Amino acid sequence: MYLIRDVKSFRFTIFLHLVVCYLCNNPTNSGAVSLTHATVDATLASNELVFINFYADWCRFSNLLAPIFDEAADKVAEEFPNAGQVVMGKVDCDKESDIASRFHITKYPTLKVIRNGQPAKREYRGQRSTEAFVDFIKKQLEDPIKEFHDLNELKNLDSKKRIIIGFFDRKDVPEYTTFRRVATNLKDDCQFHVGFGDVVRQMHPPGQPIVVFRPDVALSNERDETFNNSLLSYDETNVWMSEKCVPLVREITFENAEELTEEGLPFLILFHKPNDADTVKRFKDICQMLAAEKQNINFLTADGVKFAHPLHHLGKSQDDLPLIAIDSFRHMYMFPDIRNMDKPGVLLSFIKDLYSGKLHREFHYGPDTNEVLQVEGKVGGLPSTTPPESTFKKLGPSKNRYTLLRDEL
16 A cells, blocks of 8 residues: 555656756747737837747757757847847747748847837857847847936937937926837937937927937037927827938948848949038038938048048049949939039939939940930940949848858858
């Protein structure tokens, strides 16, 4: 009788031991969260930050990254346990091809950041280690808003980035929640400052928070532009602040060239001498009148000294600055005479000629007249030529980084 009981107890003890070992070695709640078509939208909508590993099981680099990413996910979950703050997720792109297509995944593994449901401009291309991932998440979750405690502090702000300032009664109001969410999305493009209570009482009516945009460091509030729609609307606030923080005309640098190239739009670039502020201002003013084209082309300025290589491809040097060119990511086309850029419609026609293929056609076959269009292959006996090759496409993401076609780092 006692022997039977001892045997049963022993077997039960062994069973419990095996269960514990299984759970320890196969935790059900560990690692990155697997995202599927049924869960991805809810996950993106309910979390401030989602960091996703897009992978394929057959990819060697995906398999190398998987345990590192899972370990980082566990540490992030410990560091930030509050729901709605951050999730590290993973997508099996073979099983979830719709999600892969939605996020334009062409290489494995690809790491993307989603803030408040919106993909960040830049993919993660930092070090692939647990510590680097955790540090990256911590930095992403840092509060992008600096609180000031005296209005005089607004007179000494850093003017390297555009500035948005909020004036609120308290921090625990829904308008500030919206302000903070949008600021998190745009922290790479703008600097955000906020004041509360008595510090800013004179700047807004009681119970009516105000947000203003300051394009440069102004000593007078007359130069600030006020947001006039509802701060309770995330979409309205996000659209307005995005338009203010991301200027129509941006400066291209070696640091942001890859990011700009990834946007996939041709470049209209003013190459200028470093101190030629007048031409830069004229160019920006003209581009403001062409704002309707911003969905089709990127308006950029470039230091012609730093970007001497594209000038060389155009057959130009620093002595020829300033000049304007379009880079289509296939070829570069030079605007005929920068002295004409102020003439109404001339720069717009140059852009339209890219869309229609006229720039490419005229480079090959000469002026685009009715007679030219009737000639096949040659114009006036002149052989066809090839426009200068794009140089900015070479500053885009490396084709050898975690690619479908090559196993190269």
